Amino acid sequence: MGQKRLRIPEKRRSGKPPGTGLVTRPPGRPRSETARRAILRSTLRLLRHTGFGDLCIEAIASDASVGKTTVYRWWPNKGALVADAFLVSSEKQLRFPDTGSVRSDMRLQMNQLVEILGTTRGRIVAGLIGGGQSDPELIEAFRERFVRPRRQEAYATLRRGIERGELRRDLDLDAVLDSLYGPIYMRFLIWQKGLSEDFVAEVCRLVFDGAAVSLLESSTSRSNGHRSPANN
16 A cells, blocks of 8 residues: 555645735725725815805715714714814914914914914804804814813913913913903904904913013012922
């Protein structure tokens, strides 16, 4: 009887190590992230042609070539989606710089906001704020997803100014920020005119002249050999 030949499985005959024949995911973003970005782009695109009230999830899903369930996977409602779409389109522009001067940092960021409000994206902001007066979910989405994160960055900017001895230690940071940004939204929403770099510069001068450390305070701080701590 001849010697029985050992049968080698087909997948081992090729000489390739085990596992090399498996299908791998193609390079690039995962499909879910691609869909999410498509939804955000479609939201902004449709808002250029329609108001917030006429915008619907079905139209966004259709434009982005996804199902409604895919949209609701990330956003609980239309307000949250629109707020995120605006944030993604504006986030880089609205970051606070660190130039070494709190007045310069705030003025530069405020000018960026004014520039955005003067574009079609300003309509999104107006729609969110206006619609939010009768829609608690909408204004909450705008506050939590856009306003609050920017507010935290602004706090950090003001605290740097306090640490450097530019601003008083006893400042109410919320009052300072409301005084800086309130006039911008007043002119944008109510007067609908007058927003300019000169206006921003004047607002900053008025607010920071009142918030600055006085010459007496500055002299006392230097003589005591310490810097003003940050407001917590």
